[in-house]
Amino acid sequence: MIKIEWFSEEMQNEYTETIAKKIREKLKKEILKFPDDIAELFREKGSVSEQKIKEFLKMKFYNVENNKALNHYISRCTLISHCLTDINKSDFNKWKKTNSSKVISDYLDERFKKYNEKYPENYPLTYPTDASEENWSENFKNKIIDTVLLEPFKTVFNYDIINDKFRHKLMNSLNVPVCPYCNRQYITPWDDMEGNKKSTADLDHFFPQSEYPLFALNLFNFVPSCQVCNSRMKLSRFLDKNGNRPIYPYDENFGDDAVFKASTTYGGEDPKRLLEVWLSESIDDLKITLKIQDNIDEQYKDKIEQSNNLYHIEKVYQAHKNYVSELMLKKRIYDDGEYFKTIQNIFSGFEHEKLNQFSEDEDIVYNVNGKKLTITKKQLELFLYGYNWENGQDSTRPLSKLTYDILKR
Numbered sequence: 049m050i051k052i053e054w055f056s057e058e059m060q061n062e063y064t065e066t067i068a069k070k071i072r073e074k075l076k077k078e079i080l081k082f083p084d085d086i087a088e089l090f091r092e093k094g095s096v097s098e099q100k101i102k103e104f105l106k107m108k109f110y111n112v113e114n115n116k117a118l119n120h121y122i123s124r125c126t127l128i129s130h131c132l133t134d135i136n137k138s139d140f141n142k143w144k145k146t147n148s149s150k151v152i153s154d155y156l157d158e159r160f161k162k163y164n165e166k167y168p169e170n171y172p173l174t175y176p177t178d179a180s181e182e183n184w185s186e187n188f189k190n191k192i193i194d195t196v197l198l199e200p201f202k203t204v205f206n207y208d209i210i211n212d213k214f215r216h217k218l219m220n221s222l223n224v225p226v227c228p229y230c231n232r233q234y235i236t237p238w239d240d241m242e243g244n245k246k247s248t249a250d251l252d253h254f255f256p257q258s259e260y261p262l263f264a265l266n267l268f269n270f271v272p273s274c275q276v277c278n279s280r281m282k283l284s285r286f287l288d289k290n291g292n293r294p295i296y297p298y299d300e301n302f303g304d305d306a307v308f309k310a311s312t313t314y315g316g317e318d319p320k321r322l323l324e325v326w327l328s329e330s331i332d333d334l335k336i337t338l339k340i341q342d343n344i345d346e347q348y349k350d351k352i353e354q355s356n357n358l359y360h361i362e363k364v365y366q367a368h369k370n371y372v373s374e375l376m377l378k379k380r381i382y383d384d385g386e387y388f389k390t391i392q393n394i395f396s397g398f399e400h401e402k403l404n405q406f407s408e409d410e411d412i413v414y415n416v417n418g419k420k421l422t423i424t425k426k427q428l429e430l431f432l433y434g435y436n437w438e439n440g441q442d443s444t445r446p447l448s449k450l451t452y453d454i455l456k457r
């Protein structure tokens with residue numbers, strides 16, 4: 049929900065220098081198994097090119113979404129993942145009895161019917177059909193997933209190619225102090241006993257490796273996140289049933305398009321009622337909602353909704369009711385101008401002369417011991433609320449989006 053800066057040019061180059069050669073060696077062996085349009089992305093004058101691999105690894109997300117072959121690849125993986133949900137473990141026992149490759153392949157043809165109707169020629173699926181293997185009963189689904197979805201991409205773009213140290217270096221280079229998905233958890237660099245740079249962040253794959261293995265090593269796909277958001281991603285489906293992805297934190301944020309609101313069960317958004325919640329400590333009467341604006345682009349709306357579903361944003365934010373009710377009280381005092389009056393008193397010990405008339409919207413300029421001293425509106429807010437927003441966003445502290453929405457809207 050919070051926008052973050054992408055990798056520096058320098059880091060991008062270091063990254064691609066480090067791994068492109070190794071990928072080229074693997075790709076040379078596997079490229080004939082790639083669909084033609086994907087294989088072409090890595091070829092220069094007919095042979096596998098290190099330069100092309102580098103370009104692919106640091107491709108911007110915008111260019112990925114607008115590349116015909118890659119866009120097509122995303123659709124295919126999504127459809128395969130949908131088909132895979134129809135396969136269940138108990139089915140295996142039926143096959144085992146027959147021990148017939150024909151039965152298995154008929155069964156899989158039926159499960160992948162939607163796929164086979166849509167991509168009949170250029171992107172055929174090959175299934176494992178050998179029913180005689182001993183350990184099939186435990187692994188049969190994995191084996192199918194491996195064959196129809198992961199290989200040959202998994203072998204070439206293997207995430208293990210990046211060692212632990214380099215992964216931490218990548219993450220720390222981004223300087224993201226709070227999880228951009230939930231804006232709740234700090235993600236922090238630290239030094240271990242040997243002085244190695246570590247990070248409490250997980251390196252999340254925006255497109256999950258388990259469904260889109262071609263993107264396992266793309267920089268566009270690496271998002272530093274908290275462990276909760278990273279593992280939640282693995283449990284839920286990345287795209288909604290209409291193919292909408294969540295908000296992409298390098299390019300997009302909730303901003304003004306989705307806003308946290310506080311309301312009471314009996315008085316709606318009436319500020320007086322909201323204040324009563326705090327005064328009477330009846331926190332159960334408070335509700336926090338994520339309101340998506342009506343007048344925005346439909347597709348963007350769907351993406352925000354998908355983010356909300358995937359990271360359970362609205363649900364987990366109910367845990368911050370107490371915090372919100374405290375904010376409401378502070379806001380009330382602030383709106384009454386009490387806070388500014390208090391600030392004036394803080395400087396009463398100085399020999400000072402206030403140069404401008406008190407106003408909520410202006411910086412306050414003091415003359416302290418002959419020097420002009422300005423207290424900016426921003427500093428006052430930082431002092432009171434602990435945040436420093438720029439264009440409605442403070443990516444350095446948890447709950448900054450919630451705080452901004454409650455106080456400033």
Ligand SMILES: [Zn+2]
Nearest residue numbers: 227230274277
């Ligand atoms: Zn998170």
